[in-house]
Amino acid sequence: MSARVRPVNDDESSAAEMKRRDRLTAIRSELRYKRLFETAHDGILILDASSGRILDANPFMTNLLGLSHDELLGKELWQVGLLFGDERSLNADSLREPGFIRHEERFLRSASYPEGIDVEVVSNRYQEGGDEVIQYHIRDITERKRVAMNAALYVDELLDADRHKTEFLAMLSHELRNALAPVANALLILRLSQESDNPGSSKARTIIERQVGHLSHLVNDLLEISSIDSGRMRLQSGRVDLRVVVQRSVEAMMAAYAHRKHEVSVALPPDPIWLDGDAIRLEQVVVNLLNNAATYTQDGGSIAVIADHAQDRAELRIADTGMGIAPELLPRVFDLFTRAETARDHSRGGLGIGLNVVKRIVDLHGGSVEVRSAGRGAGSEFVVSLPLVASRA
Numbered sequence: 001m002s003a004r005v006r007p008v009n010d011d012e013s014s015a016a017e018m019k020r021r022d023r024l025t026a027i028r029s030e031l032r033y034k035r036l037f038e039t040a041h042d043g044i045l046i047l048d049a050s051s052g053r054i055l056d057a058n059p060f061m062t063n064l065l066g067l068s069h070d071e072l073l074g075k076e077l078w079q080v081g082l083l084f085g086d087e088r089s090l091n092a093d094s095l096r097e098p099g100f101i102r103h104e105e106r107f108l109r110s111a112s113y114p115e116g117i118d119v120e121v122v123s124n125r126y127q128e129g130g131d132e133v134i135q136y137h138i139r140d141i142t143e144r145k146r147v148a149m150n151a152a153l154y155v156d157e158l159l160d161a162d163r164h165k166t167e168f169l170a171m172l173s174h175e176l177r178n179a180l181a182p183v184a185n186a187l188l189i190l191r192l193s194q195e196s197d198n199p200g201s202s203k204a205r206t207i208i209e210r211q212v213g214h215l216s217h218l219v220n221d222l223l224e225i226s227s228i229d230s231g232r233m234r235l236q237s238g239r240v241d242l243r244v245v246v247q248r249s250v251e252a253m254m255a256a257y258a259h260r261k262h263e264v265s266v267a268l269p270p271d272p273i274w275l276d277g278d279a280i281r282l283e284q285v286v287v288n289l290l291n292n293a294a295t296y297t298q299d300g301g302s303i304a305v306i307a308d309h310a311q312d313r314a315e316l317r318i319a320d321t322g323m324g325i326a327p328e329l330l331p332r333v334f335d336l337f338t339r340a341e342t343a344r345d346h347s348r349g350g351l352g353i354g355l356n357v358v359k360r361i362v363d364l365h366g367g368s369v370e371v372r373s374a375g376r377g378a379g380s381e382f383v384v385s386l387p388l389v390a391s392r393a
Contacts (some may be wrong), residue, residue, distance in 0.1 A: 066111030
């Protein structure tokens with residue numbers, strides 16, 4: 001007798017091939033998960049959702065707790081050292097919520113870490129083979145917490161140092177102002193005295209007046225820095241014509257630097273440049289920029305002041321033919337206590353406060369200020385941009 005062989009049709013062959021592929025895919029997925037489970041740098045626990053008992057643990061978890069795999073199986077979390085403080089924080093009652101949950105940071109004590117470590121705990125409840133399980137990821141964040149704590153302490157130290165700096169500036173400013181008052185009074189007496197007719201006394205008085213003016217300017221800058229840092233500076237805003245601000249500032253600067261014989265040119269438009277700002281503070285911005293230009297421009301040099309509309313902004317440009325700014329100094333020009341160093345006269349640079357005051361006041365007005373220079377000996381240009389307001393009807 002011969003056996004009959006039933007031929008396999010194409011549909012059966014395709015179904016068998018699909019089953020084989022599905023089986024291979026399942027095996028690969030299982031191997032991939034097992035590899036991830038065993039090599040993960042987080043502790044992983046698989047718990048039975050109904051009882052809260054441990055079904056599986058990866059090698060990182062056993063090392064974290066200082067227990068073997070067999071010692072962990074069948075235990076509840078608190079039974080294997082997952083105690084946070086004196087409470088049983090992760091027991092079955094805390095595992096009822098479905099889905100992915102990031103628990104707050106915990107402090108874990110175990111056989112491996114009797115002094116305790118900071119950990120971050122994440123749980124996920126899901127179905128596995130018809131049963132509900134909970135997967136826990138426990139990550140050691142001790143180093144991260146230490147770095148964050150050190151950063152917070154460093155920030156506190158910086159804030160404290162900044163507060164002390166502000167207090168120092170305020171105290172120094174007032175002390176300097178108190179010291180300047182009797183000097184100014186003495187100058188007034190000299191001016192009224194008959195001895196002022198003496199050529200020597202007249203020259204001495206001129207020198208003193210000039211230096212007192214310089215010191216007064218520095219003191220005012222120090223006071224501005226301390227008032228801005230402490231939040232005491234408040235703008236008295238109103239409608240301001242930038243042309244008027246520029247004209248008053250140029251007049252003040254030319255009187256103070258008449259002995260330098262600078263050639264100052266001013267270009268203003270015929271129509272008002274209306275701003276919503278503090279006229280006194282804006283004048284301070286222009287005066288400081290002009291003082292900076294006059295300080296670093298040689299006797300007889302040129303200073304150009306241009307103000308005009310630039311779309312919806314007002315633009316003020318102050319350019320000089322002075323010593324210029326080195327490329328490496330340009331990014332720091334507006335930093336506090338930054339000044340250009342010159343071999344000719346270091347004292348002219350002051351304390352490096354004026355330009356910082358300029359930037360702070362411009363920022364308070366919602367504007368911006370930038371500096372341009374081709375380098376040493378090529379002069380410099382400061383450009384202030386401020387928001388315009390609608391012109392008067």
